[in-house]
Amino acid sequence: MGGGIVYGTGIYDDWRDTRALDDACRGLVDAGEVQKALGADRVTGKDTGGAGCRAYDPGDTKVSLTISVQRGQDAESIRLDTDEILAHDPAEMLVPVGRGWPALVSAGSGTDAYATAFLPCGKGADDDLVLSLTATRAPSTGSVQEQRDGMTVLVTRALKQAAAQKKCALPHTDTVHSAPSGAFEQLKKAGAATGTCKGINTYGYEAEADTAAPVEQCLLANAAGTPTFRLAAYYGPYINAPRRNPWRNPYDYVGASGANDGKSWTTASCPTGTALYTLEPLASHATASASERQALVTFAAQSAKRHGCSAPKKL
Helix, strand or coil: CHHHHHHHHCHHHHHHHHHHHHHHHCCCCCHHHHHHHHCCCCCEEEEEECCEEEEECCCCCCCEEEEEEEECCCCHHHHHCHHHHCCCCCCCCCEEEECCEEEEEECCCCCEEEEEEEECCCCCHHHCEEEEEEEECCCCCCCHHHHHHHHHHHHHHHHHHHHHHCCCCCCCCCCCCCCCCCCCCCCECCCCCCCCCCCCCCEEEECCCCCCCCEEEEEEECCCCCEEEEEEEECHHHHHHHHCCCCCCCCCCCCCEEEECCEEEEEEEECCEEEEEEEEECCCCCCCCHHHHHHHHHHHHHHHHHCCCCCCCCC
């Protein structure tokens, strides 16, 4: 009788799902938070080997969340998620979580979303922790901001748990329930930027400047608001995203600084290793002007200073 009630009310299914998720993901995620972020009525888990897992709806939907915890400067997830890290669409670009968290989230395109985090750990780059989350959500799971908020909750919990499991020291952080709002949404006039585009003498779209963010970005734009060039700063293992991009020219990002095929770049020495700063055109065959190359100089100098790096190399 009692067992029938349990089965009939779905309590047993909930218990089984939660246990499977806990066993597979070892506390990296919370069932309720996954359900809310993905728009799922149920969620269970599966071990994917190594330090990864998959949380998914056991029903007929394709809703799922894949988590990867890797170590080292050449983490495979950086190569696999290059398209997300190098996104050009303002709605898909990575937004720093803030409040001391070395993590970033995107709203993604349609039902897809991505989040990543980097935590220096151990005696060298081979011990550093790299976390990635890729999600397929149910349709209509909220606004762009609500989608970023959901991924923020997931990636910060996962990073906290992974740091504890791998015995990595997490810097002081505050609990966050949302990502900073307004990133890459408002067109800033020349001289009006206060975040990642600060000091740049052109129109642009920006996010909040963040000393903990392992990727920082600024979109240059024309007076009509059309993005023209993408400025980016990469720290730790993320320097491998543009350098391993299969669509790049083999001469891009070679050496301490340079220019090639419309792109310009420079580097700096940082506590986490060499940082890479890039200027990339968003239209094919676009050529950077002196003003746009100066924007890279300004952007790189400010980001390097925030992250405790040396002055970037001269272009």
